[in-house]
Amino acid sequence: MKFLGIIVVVITGALLVYTTGDFPSWSDPASPASTHVSPHYIEKGMHETAAPNIVTAVLADYRGFDTLFETTVVFCAGVVCFFLLRIPGRSPFTECQYRHKATGITVRVKHDRKMSGSFGEFERIDTLWTPHDLIIQTACRILIPFIQLFALYVIAHGHHSPGGGFQGGVILGASIILLAISHDLRTALDRLGEKAHAILCSVGVLVYAGTGAVCMVLGFNFLDYGALARILHVDPVMARSHGILVVEVGVGLAVMAALIWIYSNVSSRGNYDEGL
Amino acid sequence: MDIVDIAVAVMVVCGLIFFTGGAVGILRFPDFYSRLHPAGKLDTGGSFFMLGALALFNLEAFSLQTLLVSLKILLIVVFVFLSSPTAIHGIVDAGVRAGLSPWTKGEKRR
Numbered sequence: 420m421k422f423l424g425i426i427v428v429v430i431t432g433a434l435l436v437y438t439t440g441d442f443p444s445w446s447d448p449a450s451p452a453s454t455h456v457s458p459h460y461i462e463k464g465m466h467e468t469a470a471p472n473i474v475t476a477v478l479a480d481y482r483g484f485d486t487l488f489e490t491t492v493v494f495c496a497g498v499v500c501f502f503l504l505r506i507p508g509r510s511p512f513t514e515c516q517y518r519h520k521a522t523g524i525t526v527r528v529k530h531d532r533k534m535s536g537s538f539g540e541f542e543r544i545d546t547l548w549t550p551h552d553l554i555i556q557t558a559c560r561i562l563i564p565f566i567q568l569f570a571l572y573v574i575a576h577g578h579h580s581p582g583g584g585f586q587g588g589v590i591l592g593a594s595i596i597l598l599a600i601s602h603d604l605r606t607a608l609d610r611l612g613e614k615a616h617a618i619l620c621s622v623g624v625l626v627y628a629g630t631g632a633v634c635m636v637l638g639f640n641f642l643d644y645g646a647l648a649r650i651l652h653v654d655p656v657m658a659r660s661h662g663i664l665v666v667e668v669g670v671g672l673a674v675m676a677a678l679i680w681i682y683s684n685v686s687s688r689g690n691y692d693e694g695l
Numbered sequence: 696m697d698i699v700d701i702a703v704a705v706m707v708v709c710g711l712i713f714f715t716g717g718a719v720g721i722l723r724f725p726d727f728y729s730r731l732h733p734a735g736k737l738d739t740g741g742s743f744f745m746l747g748a749l750a751l752f753n754l755e756a757f758s759l760q761t762l763l764v765s766l767k768i769l770l771i772v773v774f775v776f777l778s779s780p781t782a783i784h785g786i787v788d789a790g791v792r793a794g795l796s797p798w799t800k801g802e803k804r805r
Binding site: 552554555558559561562565 | 774777778781784785788
């Protein structure tokens, strides 16, 4: 069976290598890609979309369908992780550990449903990973707001500089994951719960697809942001620029929520209780 | 060649020395903890000198715009100073908790 697999892989690889012979040679000025599409994007991108960053214009406007389904793939990854890993119900741990905040003494308590969170002067700590590191927690608490601010900048400034929804969303998600790593998973889930992951992830895709649908309702093609000119009271070129921004926000939401969703499911083995 | 140019050149060279020392140290030191020492200290110091030189060089044509850019560069230095030593501290802490004993003189390199 293994041998058969190797043969299939080798034949497929050989076929792929063989077909590369039909490609236009590297950076051939006469190739279809550089005679029709690229010059149009480079010469007219700015006039048609008012986005100085051609990459953003191509990604979110000219090839909006592509990006819409990329976002859907990210969403699907989150949903699949949830369906595969999530174990509803109680924690498999029969005992919980608590730390007395003032003295640092740890106490082990038989699991009780009422006592699953932190209470009074005691805070819940993980059974498998218990270090309490003031330096790391404080540094992360100082850094996380700046990371999130930078993420919002990356999303909003995608028109003018490298960046956009995917990058900004990843930075936003990473900031929450940093909180989960430096404190624990429950702290991160208190800030942004499981329902929020699911809802934000879906809302992100909905914002993107909804923008396309609104364009259709207004009598234009799907994802033809020029249609938004009527709602936003600007000229069609600026409307395309604003449409790109709306879509980027949707992408950012979906990517952020999917990342956190996958992380919480994987790190806590699906029970959302104890995890790094 | 005015005084700012000389200061910028000196800072860049200092930064290069720091980075070189860091790279050599990461390769040459005998164990986990001592290799993390140049990774944390010299990288932070090197980026301080390099980015400081950039900020200073940028300020030569003084205007509000270049001042803002220089402030942003200094902000990067601040964040590197916050995050890099914290990360190294976390890694060393994890090593201690995992039970790795430090290297002592006379032992073999690890």
